Amino acid sequence: MKLKNNQSRPISVVSFLLLTYCLIFLQSCAFVRGTMGEEIKDNNIAKLKKGISSRAEVGAWLGAPDEIVQAGGYEIFHYRQYDSKMGYFVFLSRINVGSNNLYVFFDQQGIVQEVIFGERTKELEFQVWPFGD
Numbered sequence: 001m002k003l004k005n006n007q008s009r010p011i012s013v014v015s016f017l018l019l020t021y022c023l024i025f026l027q028s029c030a031f032v033r034g035t036m037g038e039e040i041k042d043n044n045i046a047k048l049k050k051g052i053s054s055r056a057e058v059g060a061w062l063g064a065p066d067e068i069v070q071a072g073g074y075e076i077f078h079y080r081q082y083d084s085k086m087g088y089f090v091f092l093s094r095i096n097v098g099s100n101n102l103y104v105f106f107d108q109q110g111i112v113q114e115v116i117f118g119e120r121t122k123e124l125e126f127q128v129w130p131f132g133d
Helices: 009-027 042-047 055-062
Strands: 029-036 067-071 074-089 092-106 112-118
Touching (some): 042 055, 055 074, 055 092
Antiparallel strands (some): 074 092
């Protein structure tokens, strides 16, 4: 598009600079959300009975644990689930990670002795924007 007095060059320079700015700007932001691990369901946790449930029953209800640890004479099954959200905008970034953890302690006979479930707080909302609400 030509302007009066054949001044088409400034428009093409401005267009080029605007296009370059947009390409750089659009490539410098991303938003990613991911989960890891199977959901730990309340009804499966309720099935776990101290002094009664066996290692085989726990495996049937919850599946294979993410980690097995030997500590203090106990075998500990650790189940975990993570939910994360990350965003970055040019040079600003923010990441939020929430996790649920279930620990099942077995005695030497393979019977459940303790169940500990840590659920992420519902009060912490996932935020991407780094400037608060």
